[in-house]
Amino acid sequence: MLRVALTGPESTGKTTLSRLLAEHYGTSWAPEYAREYLEARGPRYTLPDLEAIALGQLAAEEAAAARAHRVVFCDTDLLVIKIWSEHAFGHCPEWILERIERQHYDLVLLLNVDLAWEPDPLREHPTHRQHFYNLYHSELSGRVSNFAEISGPPAQRFEQACYLVDELLAASAPPR
Template sequence: MLRISLTGPESTGKTTLSQQLAEHYHTAWAPEYARQYLEERGPEYTLADLEDIARGQLRAEEDAVARAQQLGRQVVFLDTDLLVIKIWSEHAFGHCPEWILRHIAQHHYSLVLLLNVDLPWEPDPLREHPNHRQYFYDLYQRELRSQVANFAEISGTPAQRLEQACFHVNELLQAAESSRPASS
């Protein structure tokens, strides 16, 4: 299963693009669990809450993988990943729980789409940093480079973002197809 994560700062269109990609490729996607969690419990959170959110995100990812497999698809889209939790935790609490760091180091995605901050900020009661999006974008970029992750930066209008994302996904699908052994 090719797991494609969409990551980046707040209000960069991750949810919209995840849904569009899943629809385009007729597959499943995992929504951002943090939104559901904080909508149910309120916008205040602790480090323990971030750990619960991380576990919920991993469950959502596995549920999406199972749905994609049921559909007979080889790709799934994930609206966020634990890198978001790492950066969020380090910013809010000065550190990230070790198990999250281990998970990030051990589990790599087939492709990570890093969404740029060139879309207008959309106010939302759960969003916290309208004036720090470039700062956070730079953190994501640095983290992905240090992980030597297969990532692509996505920017522009929503239509341009979908086009760019599809280009990178198609390249990944073609590479996966060409690396499969020929059936006899």
């Protein structure tokens, strides 16, 4: 099973693109668990909340992978939890850092901040998106070689992502 993670700052289209890719490839996707968690409990969160969200995200990914066909798309990843934890609390729990090191995605799509901000009660930093994008880019550059930046209007993002996923699927196909 191939795993593709979509990551990046708030309001960059991760959820929409994850859903569209899953529909296009006839497979499943793991929604961002933080949204479900915070909608049920309110927008304020603690470090233990972030740990619960991390566990929920991992469970959502496994559930989506169990239903997937060839590829599963993950709307966010633990890197998001790491960056938010460090921003909000000054550090990230060690078990999350260890899990990030062990976790494998066949492709990570980093979504750029060149889309208009869409207000949402769960979103926090409309003026800091470039700062966060730079953090994601730095983290991925230092640890993951299989990531690509996705930018432009929604249709262009979808085309870029499909091209990369098609390449990934072709590379993983058994030889004829």
